[in-house]
Amino acid sequence: xxxxxxxxxxxxxxxxxxxxxxxxxxxxxxxxxxxxxxxxxxxxxxxxxxxxxxxxxxxxxxxxxxxxxxxxxxxxxxxxxxxxxxxxxxxxxxxxxxxxxxxxxxxxxxxxxxxxxxxxxxxxxxxxxxxxxxxxxxxxxxxxxxxxxxxxxxxxxxxxxxxxxxxxxxxxxxxxxxxxxxxxxxxxxxxxxxxxxxxxxxxxxxxxxxxxxxxxxxxxxxxxxxxxxxxxxxxxxxxxxxxxxxxxxxxxxxxxxxxxxxxxxxxxxxxxxxxxxxxxxxxxxxxxxxxxxxxxxxxxxxxxxxxxxxxxxxxxxxxxxxxxxxxxxxxxxxxxxxxxxxxxxxxxxxxxxxxxxxxxxxxxxxxxxxxxxxxxxxxxxxxxxxxxxxxxxxxxxxxxxxxxxxxxxxxxxxxxxxxxxxxxxxxxxxxxxxxxxxxxxxxxxxxxxxxxxxxxxxxxxxxxxxxxxxxxxxxxxxxxxxxxxxxxxxxxxxxxxxxxxxxxxxxxxxxxxxxxxxxxxxxxxxxxxxxxxxxxxxxxxxxxxxxxxxxxxxxxxxxxxxxxxxxxxxxxxxxxxxxxxxxxxxxxxxxxxxxxxxxxxxxxxxxxxxxxxxxxxxxxxxxxxxxxxxxxxxxxxxxxxxxx
Numbered sequence: 256x257x258x259x260x261x262x263x264x265x266x267x268x269x270x271x272x273x274x275x276x277x278x279x280x281x282x283x284x285x286x287x288x289x290x291x292x293x294x295x296x297x298x299x300x301x302x303x304x305x306x307x308x309x310x311x312x313x314x315x316x317x318x319x320x321x322x323x324x325x326x327x328x329x330x331x332x333x334x335x336x337x338x339x340x341x342x343x344x345x346x347x348x349x350x351x352x353x354x355x356x357x358x359x360x361x362x363x364x365x366x367x368x369x370x371x372x373x374x375x376x377x378x379x380x381x382x383x384x385x386x387x388x389x390x391x392x393x394x395x396x397x398x399x400x401x402x403x404x405x406x407x408x409x410x411x412x413x414x415x416x417x418x419x420x421x422x423x424x425x426x427x428x429x430x431x432x433x434x435x436x437x438x439x440x441x442x443x444x445x446x447x448x449x450x451x452x453x454x455x456x457x458x459x460x461x462x463x464x465x466x467x468x469x470x471x472x473x474x475x476x477x478x479x480x481x482x483x484x485x486x487x488x489x490x491x492x493x494x495x496x497x498x499x500x501x502x503x504x505x506x507x508x509x510x511x512x513x514x515x516x517x518x519x520x521x522x523x524x525x526x527x528x529x530x531x532x533x534x535x536x537x538x539x540x541x542x543x544x545x546x547x548x549x550x551x552x553x554x555x556x557x558x559x560x561x562x563x564x565x566x567x568x569x570x571x572x573x574x575x576x577x578x579x580x581x582x583x584x585x586x587x588x589x590x591x592x593x594x595x596x597x598x599x600x601x602x603x604x605x606x607x608x609x610x611x612x613x614x615x616x617x618x619x620x621x622x623x624x625x626x627x628x629x630x631x632x633x634x635x636x637x638x639x640x641x642x643x644x645x646x647x648x649x650x651x652x653x654x655x656x657x658x659x660x661x662x663x664x665x666x667x668x669x670x671x672x673x674x675x676x677x678x679x680x681x682x683x684x685x686x687x688x689x690x691x692x693x694x695x696x697x698x699x700x701x702x703x704x705x706x707x708x709x710x711x712x713x714x715x716x717x718x719x720x721x722x723x724x725x726x727x728x729x730x731x732x733x734x735x736x737x738x739x740x741x742x743x744x745x746x747x748x749x750x751x752x753x754x755x756x757x758x759x760x761x762x763x764x765x766x767x768x769x770x771x772x773x774x775x776x777x778x779x780x781x782x783x784x785x786x787x788x789x790x791x792x793x794x795x796x797x798x799x800x801x802x803x804x805x806x807x808x809x810x811x812x813x814x815x816x817x818x819x820x821x822x823x824x825x826x827x828x829x830x831x832x833x834x835x836x837x838x839x840x841x842x843x844x845x846x847x848x849x850x851x852x853x854x855x856x857x858x859x860x861x862x863x864x865x866x867x868x869x870x871x872x873x874x875x876x877x878x879x880x881x882x883x884x885x886x887x888x889x890x891x892x893x894x895x896x897x898x899x
Contacts, residue, residue, distance in 0.1 A: 264369045267345065268362070275816050282355065286346040289315060289391035294330070297350060298390050301328040310354025310381040311373065314390040317343030317782035322387050323435055329367040333387045336376075336435045339428070347391045359380045370658070375427075380483040400492060438515075439701040440846045453524060465551040471570055472577045474582065481871040482618045484608035497559045500566035515568065515885035517561045522827050524877070527818060531811075533557060538781045551781055554810075557822075560874065564881025568640060568889075575636075575865075577645060582629050585622040586654040590663060597664050604664040615665035617857055617868050620674055623658040623682060624853055626651045628846035631685045661704070669860030677853040684845035759800050760860065767805040771812070778812030799865070803858030806865065828881035833883035838890065851876060 267284065274282035281303065302312060312334065321338035328334070350358070362372050367660045376383040399807045411417065418889035472735065508515070517524075531554055573576070577850045592615065594604035606615035630651045633644050662670055768785060770779065779786055807815045827848050834844035854872055863869040 256427050260368050264365045264372075265278065266278050267373075268359065268402045269370045271350065271359055274350065275352065275355050275359075279773035280352060282350050283348060283393075284348055284555040286898075287351055288394050289346045290394045291391055291790060296777050298328070298330050298332055302332055302334060302386060302390070303331050303349065304328075306334050306384065307367050308382070309349075309351060309384060310357060311344070311348055311383040313345065313373070313383070313385045314343055314347040315393070316385055316387070316389065319385065319387045322508070324386075324387075325384065332390065334757065335387070336384060338432045338435050339375050340431050342385060342771075343370060345373050346393070347643045354381055354383075355383070373432075376712060377430060425696060445673070455552040462706045466571050466606055468576070472573060472580060475567075475571060475577050476580060479581070479875055480873060482621050483584065485610050485867045489867065489874070493556075493559065493563060493874055497562045499570065500562040504562070504567050514795045515565065517881070518884065519592070520822065520884070521881065523818065524560050524822070528555040528558045535781050551755045551866065553865060556870070556874055557877070560719065560877040563874065563878035563887065567882040567884040568879060578629060578632070582626055582647070582651050582654055583625065586650060586657065589619065589622060589657040592660060593657065594664060598660065603666045606662070606665070612665045613667045613669070613861055614868060616662050616665040617861075617863060617866075618675075618865055619658040619661040619665070621669050621850060621868075621872070623655055623662065623674065624655040624677055624747070624849050625846055626658065627681055628849065630655070630843050631845065637841065640703060669857050670858070675854035676856050677849050680852060681845065684842075691747040716887055761800075764805060767800045767802065767809055769804065771808045774812055777814055778810045778811045780810065785810050799862050801861050801870070803862050803864040804860045822877060823855070824850060828878060829880050829887070830883050833886055836887065836890070838886045847879065 270284050271282075274284070283299070285872045294894075299314070303309075306312065306328045316337075319337050319339075319342060320340075322333065324333045325335040326333075357379060357752045358373075358381060361381070362369075364501045366372065367375075372379075374383065398595075474492055478489050478496065478781065480486070480492075481489050531551065535551055547883060588608065597604035603612065606612050609615035611619060630648060633639070633648050633651070636644070662674060672717050770783070773779065773786075800809065804816065807819060811818075830839070830844045833839050850872075854869070854876075857863050858869075864873070
């Protein structure tokens with residue numbers, strides 16, 4: 256520390272104290288090397304009017320690299336902060352009384368030169384901003400200084416003694432960039448243009464959609480197309496949405512305070528694939544014989560979730576039209592996929608648009624639950640013409656009936672169980688807030704129709720329920736004889752006289768539990784498939800684990816399960832909060848939570864996380880949660896409740 260620096264520091268403290276003693280509301284503090292011009296006074300007044308709730312605004316800087324603009328005055332002066340600093344010079348700034356009090360309390364003890372200390376708003380907890388371009392110009396005196404009699408270079412320590420300073424500056428660059436990109440504290444954040452157009456429960460009917468409205472609706476529908484037919488279309492569409500969202504973010508929001516923040520969930524979603532890739536690289540380098548046949552790419556998609564959520568937030572404008580189109584397309588595919596011969600003969604149906612009957616049943620399960628939720632939404636939506644409401648309600652009701660029939664004739668016991676768990680939960684959600692008249696009749700009739708259809712197949716359902724009960728009885732009997740749960744599961748699967756599907760699953764699950772036990776915390780990584788092929792019975796008709804939770808456990812251990820459990824729990828919580836704030840329809844939150852429960856239950860009997868349906872659902876659900884996260888930030892929710 257130089258004596259001249261200390262003198263400069265003390266002079267600024269004295270100026271702040273003098274300002275407070277005089278009792279003025281704001282103070283202008285100048286050093287002796289700046290020059291005003293005829294526009295300076297009016298520009299300062301405009302700055303104070305544009306950002307009235309400030310503590311300190313610096314009016315001159317030597318550097319303004321990566322300037323993040325918060326507001327702009329009528330004279331074109333931009334108010335904000337720079338990502339890279341320090342900016343240099345405290346030769347001119349305006350300060351409020353609150354700002355002066357905070358600076359005096361935080362900077363009474365000198366640790367850094369005044370111009371550097373003044374910028375550290377994250378340390379002083381003051382609303383400090385800069386202006387670009389400079390409001391004052393520098394005079395010829397700026398090239399000379401009484402702080403040092405020689406030059407700064409001659410006063411510096413030997414490079415070895417400056418290592419600690421270099422580390423400190425690197426840390427300050429990181430902290431500064433983090434807080435500049437994050438902070439909205441003490442600033443009047445402009446409301447996003449989306450705030451008036453994004454959908455709440457009472458979203459008004461829009462004008463005739465533009466070409467881009469139609470385009471983004473089609474893109475969103477293709478993104479969820481795995482519900483209707485299995486293909487890789489959703490992957491290409493999702494990558495396109497990610498690219499568009501990323502470009503839009505860097506073009507429009509990156510250098511503004513109105514940008515949404517991904518917060519801890521987004522950071523975890525970015526770090527997770529980094530961890531997986533690093534682990535994959537180590538394993539593949541040490542054991543190339545294990546190969547790469549483990550579908551690792553599915554679990555890398557978490558890196559795209561937040562950006563696709565941003566795409567929904569900034570690009571998609573007409574969610575009601577998208578939801579209506581989803582119901583109409585679902586009805587068309589459900590009718591086209593019906594196996595009328597199987598319905599008449601009472602045998603298991605065949606599938607036309609999915610790889611097997613289980614996948615088709617899962618798709619119809621999503622359609623059933625979403626159609627019911629859409630019925631609930633129509634009953635609560637305001638401003639919708641009566642005829643239009645009744646037509647959509649009728650179509651949604653027909654979709655409910657057709658999808659329920661398909662689920663039953665496809666005879667997927669896991670989907671039956673998932674629907675049996677999800678339907679009561681949805682009925683509980685739908686019970687509240689339903690208006691009177693025809694809407695209530697339709698919404699109440701829909702679950703009754705599902706129950707009536709299930710009654711027609713009560714014999715088949717009862718038979719499978721008896722089989723599940725018998726399995727539990729056998730497991731309990733073997734464990735009472737001293738066998739472990741895993742051993743009892745394998746014994747029942749081998750000699751329990753069960754159907755081939757049930758016995759095979761029990762054997763697969765027992766082998767998966769043993770493989771997981773070899774690495775319970777971190778799992779077996781990419782090597783799991785090689786180990787699984789070595790461990791599983793070669794005579795088994797199935798090679799996959801047929802349990803989504805066990806598959807994640809075997810791959811990534813308890814760590815993987817905790818990560819995905821956190822992501823699912825956070826997603827449900829943030830969507831629910833967004834509905835409570837009136838930013839999305841309550842029925843949308845109900846649909847989100849119920850389909851999440853449905854999907855998780857289906858994973859008990861099948862590795863649906865690895866299917867096109869599961870992959871696209873997780874991608875869409877997490878992206879929608881980030882969309883809600885950004886909506887909360889957009890209306891100015893306190894940052895402690897929405898993001899770090």
